[in-house]
Amino acid sequence: MIRVLLVSVCLAGVAADVRDLQRARMKVPRAAWKGSNTGDVLNGHLKKMFPHTKPCHFWTAEELQSYQEKLYSFKHEDFDKIYQGTSDNRRMVFNSLKDHQNHWAKINGAVKASPHLKEMHRDGHCHEAVMWLIHHVPAPDQHSVFAKTAVPLLPTKKHSCESGAVCENYKAHVTCAECHSGSGIDEQDYNESHAFLPEDPKHPGWSRQRRCDSNWDPPCGPCEGIGGPYWGDKVDQFQPTNCELLHSPKEIPVKDRMAPEFAEQYIVHQLGSDRLIRTQNQAKYAAYSQIRSTLWYDFPLGGESNGTATDGMAKLRHDSFYDDKEWAWLDHGLVSELHFQTREQREANITGPMVSLMHGFLGYGEYMGGCTCVGDPVGVPTLGGLVDVHKQPHGAFLEGAEYLGRIKIGVEYDGFKLGDKGHGDMTKKKDMIVDHYIKWFLHLFVDADPQSPTYKQPVRFYGPYSGFAVYVKFEKKQPPAEVWDTACVENGWGTKEFKPLRHCMGKKISTYKCMNVEKKHPEVCKPWEGSADAVIV
Numbered sequence: 001m002i003r004v005l006l007v008s009v010c011l012a013g014v015a016a017d018v019r020d021l022q023r024a025r026m027k028v029p030r031a032a033w034k035g036s037n038t039g040d041v042l043n044g045h046l047k048k049m050f051p052h053t054k055p056c057h058f059w060t061a062e063e064l065q066s067y068q069e070k071l072y073s074f075k076h077e078d079f080d081k082i083y084q085g086t087s088d089n090r091r092m093v094f095n096s097l098k099d100h101q102n103h104w105a106k107i108n109g110a111v112k113a114s115p116h117l118k119e120m121h122r123d124g125h126c127h128e129a130v131m132w133l134i135h136h137v138p139a140p141d142q143h144s145v146f147a148k149t150a151v152p153l154l155p156t157k158k159h160s161c162e163s164g165a166v167c168e169n170y171k172a173h174v175t176c177a178e179c180h181s182g183s184g185i186d187e188q189d190y191n192e193s194h195a196f197l198p199e200d201p202k203h204p205g206w207s208r209q210r211r212c213d214s215n216w217d218p219p220c221g222p223c224e225g226i227g228g229p230y231w232g233d234k235v236d237q238f239q240p241t242n243c244e245l246l247h248s249p250k251e252i253p254v255k256d257r258m259a260p261e262f263a264e265q266y267i268v269h270q271l272g273s274d275r276l277i278r279t280q281n282q283a284k285y286a287a288y289s290q291i292r293s294t295l296w297y298d299f300p301l302g303g304e305s306n307g308t309a310t311d312g313m314a315k316l317r318h319d320s321f322y323d324d325k326e327w328a329w330l331d332h333g334l335v336s337e338l339h340f341q342t343r344e345q346r347e348a349n350i351t352g353p354m355v356s357l358m359h360g361f362l363g364y365g366e367y368m369g370g371c372t373c374v375g376d377p378v379g380v381p382t383l384g385g386l387v388d389v390h391k392q393p394h395g396a397f398l399e400g401a402e403y404l405g406r407i408k409i410g411v412e413y414d415g416f417k418l419g420d421k422g423h424g425d426m427t428k429k430k431d432m433i434v435d436h437y438i439k440w441f442l443h444l445f446v447d448a449d450p451q452s453p454t455y456k457q458p459v460r461f462y463g464p465y466s467g468f469a470v471y472v473k474f475e476k477k478q479p480p481a482e483v484w485d486t487a488c489v490e491n492g493w494g495t496k497e498f499k500p501l502r503h504c505m506g507k508k509i510s511t512y513k514c515m516n517v518e519k520k521h522p523e524v525c526k527p528w529e530g531s532a533d534a535v536i537v
Contacts, residue, residue, distance in 0.1 A: 043153045046130070049142070054150040056126035061111070061118070064125035064152060065104050068132060072097045074145060075136040083135075084392065090135045093172070110165045117166045123155040124173035130154055131173075200235045207235050209243075211464040213441040214402055222248070222405035222436055225443050227462040229273045229412060229426040231288045239426050241410040246433065248405050258435040258446035258456050260397035263476040264302075264384035268295045269492055271413045271424050272461075272469035274320065286465075289324035289333065290423040293469070294491040296479035297383060305388035312343025314380035317483055319491040323423045334359040338484065338509075341380040345524070346389050351379035353524045355514065357487060362504055362512055371487075371514035373525035401439040406448055408433050411460055412470050419494055424472075432459060442466070485509055 047053050059067075075092075083091035094100050111121045129152050133142065158174070161167035199207045212225030223243035230238035274291045298315040302308035309315075315338075322333030336359065341352035354376040361370035381396040393399055410429030432452065434445040445460040454474065461469045473492075483489055488504040504511075509528065516525040 042130070043156075046151060046153060050147050050151040052147070052150045053153050055153050056123055056155040057119075059122060059126065059152055061108065061122045061125050064122065064129050065101075067152065068100070068125070068129050069097060071129065071132045071137055071146075072100070074138070074141045075132065076138050079136055090131060092136070107166060107169050114164075114166065117164075120159040120161065120170050121166055123157065123159065124170035126152045126155055127173040198235075203236050203240075206238075206240055209240055210235055210238055211441070212438075214438050220404060220438055221245075222407050223409075225438060225441075225462070225464070226407075226409060226436070226445075227443065227464055227468055229290065229468060230275075230464075231273065231290075233286065233465070239412070241412065241429060242408075242431070243410070244408040246406045246408055249403050252403075252406055252435075254403075257403055258448045260401050260435075260437040260444050260446055260458070261385065261395075262297070262383040262458055264300050265298050265476070265478040266296075267475045267477065267479055267492075268297075268471050269293070269418055269473040270295065270469040270471050271416060272467065274322070274467050275465050287326065289322040289327050290426070291320050291322055291333075292423050292493055293318055293320040294493065296483045298479050298484075299380065299382065299384060300478075301385045301387070305386065305393075306343050307387065312346070314341045314382070315339070315479075315484055316380050317479070319489070319493075321423075321493060336487075339376050339380050340484075341376065346379065346387070350521055350524065351376040353518070353528060355509065355525075355528050357509070357512075359488065359504070362487060371509065371512045371528070373514050373516050373518060373528040375518045375521055375524060397437055397439055397444050401437040401444070404436040404438055406433065406435055409436075409445065409460075411445075413472060416472055418473050418492060434459060487512060 043053075079090075080092050083089075094103060107121065111117050133146060133151065137146065159170060161170065199205075208220070208224040209226055209228075210230075211227070212220035214220065222245050226241065226243055228239040228241045232238075270293050272291055272293075274289055276287050276289070296315075296317040298309070299313075300308045306312040307314065317336065317338045319334065319336050322335065324333075327333035336357040338355040338357075339352065341350075345352045352375075353373050355371065355373045357371050359370075364370060382394055382398075383396050386393040386395045386398055388394070408431055411432045411434075412426050412429055413424040414428045414430035416424040416428075432445075432447060433449040435448045437444045437446070441463055443462040444458055445462075447454045447457050447459045449455060454471075457471075457474060459471055461467070461471075480489075485508055487507050487509050490505075514525070514528040516522055516529050518525045
């Protein structure tokens with residue numbers, strides 16, 4: 001979650017430079033700022049930016065704390081507002097310099113009692129000092145005030161530790177460096193000079209249709225990044241679709257654009273593709289499958305920014321059938337994922353639990369993986385409006401998405417009827433007029449044809465390595481209550497004859513003892529460990 005360079009704070013109240021603010025809003029480092037040896041890569045940039053640098057091991061923790069006090073006096077509030085608003089790891093942890101100083105004094109005392117932690121303590125401060133300099137101090141002050149004195153370099157050594165105040169403090173400081181780690185797949189990274197995937201001469205234009213992210217240069221066009229069904233990482237391992245630009249963003253006033261918004265409560269049946277594992281740096285082990293799935297979403301806002309459900313609870317469930325033969329043998333590849341997040345958890349930046357059910361293993365013992373619970377990777381997305389967290393609005397696409405224009409696109413699986421076997425013919429398409437939105441590497445397509453039965457409704461979603469979906473049936477209604485505490489539910493795909501659905505149909509999830517594998521907040525998974533009261537309402 002990082003970047004480079006910023007704007008002047010010498011004049012109180014002066015607005016930050018728009019280029020610096022734009023960079024602060026970007027969460028993904030460009031490839032030139034990433035690498036397998038993060039310290040070497042970033043130190044190379046620091047040496048180019050500043051005439052005087054000093055390796056981390058030549059500093060003491062106390063000297064770095066004094067340096068950070070000076071940095072703090074030059075920080076620009078506009079940057080931290082952006083970071084705080086999106087729970088960005090670049091945000092200031094404390095509200096005042098005094099709070100930082102009190103925290104440092106506490107950690108200094110812990111190091112005094114355990115001198116063997118001295119090096120780790122100092123290295124953590126090098127990470128934090130560089131992050132403050134690059135992401136909180138405006139660019140003019142970086143290159144005037146701080147260019148006159150030595151700038152600390154990042155340590156190239158990474159420490160390992162289990163617990164304790166010094167350990168936790170160090171782990172908190174190195175999160176930014178971890179964001180700069182390379183993805184491990186060259187083709188998937190942004191590069192300063194051009195964007196990969198590399199063009200395939202046999203398939204001109206497919207590369208940027210297969211993938212285009214919001215931080216790519218040149219920026220994504222209206223018909224780029226639109227993707228399609230896929231079965232591998234390579235350029236030719238996806239089914240491209242037709243696309244025609246109808247109107248550029250300049251030609252469609254904001255008031256006439258379709259809102260990138262779902263309903264607050266709905267049930268949707270979708271066809272598409274999925275990639276396992278999701279993360280880019282696991283590409284060597286990634287597997288693909290065409291999928292059929294049902295998604296239940298229940299986060300009623302009712303005009304209230306925190307939601308009207310008890311405790312501001314947001315709920316999401318997927319039932320996905322992995323149809324490819326590698327997965328279909330295992331109870332037709334059925335996997336369910338249930339996500340929950342309360343208002344209190346959102347405010348505390350706790351993502352809540354994610355309960356996963358591999359139906360082919362349900363009932364075969366605690367350690368077979370039939371039911372597991374882990375901290376949700378990102379929490380429940382706000383799809384039907386905006387939610388305030390610490391007085392900052394959050395929304396999946398309503399906040400921060402870029403409008404790319406109005407296009408005519410061939411939307412896949414035309415003619416598919418719910419109840420048909422398999423995942424449908426991906427080559428059959430229906431031309432639709434849609435508004436195209438992008439957020440990071442995610443693309444959303446909203447029906448913009450007034451004559452269409454799905455007018456103003458999202459009809460297609462694409463992430464090049466995280467999922468592709470066409471919404472073949474969309475019902476704007478509250479999901480039934482049993483969806484949230486029942487292992488096997490009727491999901492609309494005619495699954496009653498499948499095993500083990502036959503013997504688990506109607507049974508509560510609490511029937512099965514779930515493994516709690518969450519480390520940071522194990523308490524969020526406690527209700528799913530098999531107790532009789534493991535019911536989320």
